Amino acid sequence: MADIKLFNIKGKVQEYQSGTVTLEKELQTVIENNMETFFGVTFLASEYRTTDGGRMDSIGIDENHCPVIFEYKRSVKDSVINQGLFYLNWLLDHKDSFKVLVIEKLGLKAAETIDWTMPRVICVAGDFTKYDESAIKQMNRNISLIRYKKFGDDLLMFEQINENIAAVIEDNTAVISTKAKNLGKSFADHKKEAPSAILTIYEDIRNFVLSLGDDITENQLKFYVAFKKIKNIVCVEIFNNKLILHLKLDVTTVDYEEGFTRDTSGIGHYATGDVEVTIKNRADYEKAKVLIERAYNEN
Numbered sequence: 001m002a003d004i005k006l007f008n009i010k011g012k013v014q015e016y017q018s019g020t021v022t023l024e025k026e027l028q029t030v031i032e033n034n035m036e037t038f039f040g041v042t043f044l045a046s047e048y049r050t051t052d053g054g055r056m057d058s059i060g061i062d063e064n065h066c067p068v069i070f071e072y073k074r075s076v077k078d079s080v081i082n083q084g085l086f087y088l089n090w091l092l093d094h095k096d097s098f099k100v101l102v103i104e105k106l107g108l109k110a111a112e113t114i115d116w117t118m119p120r121v122i123c124v125a126g127d128f129t130k131y132d133e134s135a136i137k138q139m140n141r142n143i144s145l146i147r148y149k150k151f152g153d154d155l156l157m158f159e160q161i162n163e164n165i166a167a168v169i170e171d172n173t174a175v176i177s178t179k180a181k182n183l184g185k186s187f188a189d190h191k192k193e194a195p196s197a198i199l200t201i202y203e204d205i206r207n208f209v210l211s212l213g214d215d216i217t218e219n220q221l222k223f224y225v226a227f228k229k230i231k232n233i234v235c236v237e238i239f240n241n242k243l244i245l246h247l248k249l250d251v252t253t254v255d256y257e258e259g260f261t262r263d264t265s266g267i268g269h270y271a272t273g274d275v276e277v278t279i280k281n282r283a284d285y286e287k288a289k290v291l292i293e294r295a296y297n298e299n
Helices: 024-033 035-039 080-093 095-106 130-137 178-183 187-193 196-211 282-297
Strands: 006-008 014-016 041-049 055-062 067-072 120-125 142-151 155-164 217-220 225-228 232-238 243-247 261-263 275-279
Touching: 024 035, 024 041, 024 055, 024 067, 035 041, 035 055, 041 095, 055 095, 067 080, 080 095, 080 120, 080 130, 080 142, 130 142, 130 155, 187 232, 196 225, 196 232, 196 243, 196 282, 232 282, 243 282, 275 282
Parallel strands: 067 120, 120 142
Antiparallel strands: 006 014, 041 055, 055 067, 142 155, 217 225, 225 232, 232 243, 243 275, 261 275
16 A cells, blocks of 8 residues: 655645654553544543453444444554454453443443444554455454554554444344333334335435445444444434434534424434434435535545
């Protein structure tokens, strides 16, 4: 993969020399202290010990309430992907242990929202081999490969070079939230029951979002679908007579239209993004395209 070059163009143009951090522990500390900003993940624990004597580098819970394991590749020869998958399989067999961790760090209310449909591993390294990129395509697990570069003393870049999205894992644990207890139906349930007119618009929206860039991936969660770069940009819920979009936009920059858009920053809701868009027909979809493009470009 071609190296990325970064220049300071103020005054005399100067190139920042890229490199890796002096110690991988330094990178781990920076990520753990800023996990929410970098990846939309709430940090839970460092060097989390498993019952079989293993130790996950970092563990957190993402904006979709799914568990996330971070593993840091310390050399080209490290089998960090296999190690991450081993820990992910352990976690799926020890859901109660993760729930206890969430209760200890974030409280019981947060623990009740855990979604086991899309747990994942994020592998962070200065670089990956072609064999690493090929290997994750053969695995039925959610894995992201993130390359980092450090420029000078105070610039850090992350680049998602590959991501594997696996099939949704059936979540047979306790119902996720109070809203879930009341409604009960999953995204898949709503999709099965939705009329063809709504499903056609949904597919158009899906295709439009994915066409915005090859850096977008699609994650089907228990109650909604999230389209994301490294973090969510657009989330979609399906109902019998409408689609609800949640867009990650600055709520102060949107002109709201009654019955079409609203600010939900102070209202509890599924998914991420505080600009809600209601789409009932093709005209609404055409109007929503501008906001969807903004969500892509501004995140």
